[in-house]
Amino acid sequence: MLTSVIISVIAGTICLLLAIFNQKNASLRITMGIIGIVLLFYGGYGYGSLNLLPVIETYDTGNTVAVEYPITKVQVISPVEGDSVSCRILTMGVYPENHEKDIWVLLKPSDNKFYPQSDYTNTSYKENGKWQVVTRFGGDQGEAYDLYVYEADKAASQFFSETIAQWKEADDYEGLQQQELPAGIKEIDRKQVHLARNCRGIH
Known part of the structure; x- marks a missing residue:
């Protein structure tokens, strides 16, 4: 899975570069650009699926009492x-x-x-x-x-x-x-x- 993600990102990048630097064929530029964007989206989605963000633990606070000064103990x-x-x-x-x-x-x-x-x-x-x-x-x-x-x-x-x-x-x-x-x-x-x-x- 990771290999296919890497390949998709590399291929997408190459397609986008070809679309940018190809000045002769407008239809080829559009096609290569679309393919490049799709491949990059696929690669990004695949990477996100493999590297899920950790769940952030949430908590509440209860009622509080005033601190007793001077603080001489825990x-x-x-x-x-x-x-x-x-x-x-x-x-x-x-x-x-x-x-x-x-x-x-x-x-x-x-x-x-x-x-x-x-x-x-x-x-x-x-x-x-x-x-x-x-x-x-x-x-x-x-x-x-x-x-x-x-x-x-x-x-x-x-x-x-x-x-x-x-x-x-x-x-x-x-x-x-x-x-x-x-x-x-x-x-x-x-x-x-x-x-x-x-x-x-x-x-």
Whole structure:
């Protein structure tokens, strides 16, 4: 398929060049021009089919609370306790200067298992005193979730990252039991939220 696309683009380009530089035969110029344009369109369409643009993940933000100053500890500013949330939200907050530990968000739905959340870096994104992570829900409308925020040392952070990688490879997100959580984590905050709509099967 890729070979035919390349050939179409090359042939189309040649036809267009012949149409441009052929000054003697007007009908031949028109014919070659049309063929060249058709071949280039085919090549462009074929290339687009082979190289699909990645799907951009979208998310909503929940309600927020005001930041408590001075910032002496990690704070969660969204979502808030009792929020009705969408299937993908941005959990976010602030952290004090010189804070070095990773920040992890774990969801605990009605099955009482823990599901670490991550974006493409596998940890919450931190910059200039603010942190955030895309948080994905997969339950039924009205289902209650406990949203935990933890500080994690390097070993605990590595455990969560490796766990997520294994789940992705197996395409089986089985969750973690309480006793499976690593020792190097410290709970910062906990919120209970509810799903505003059915999110099952959309991930």
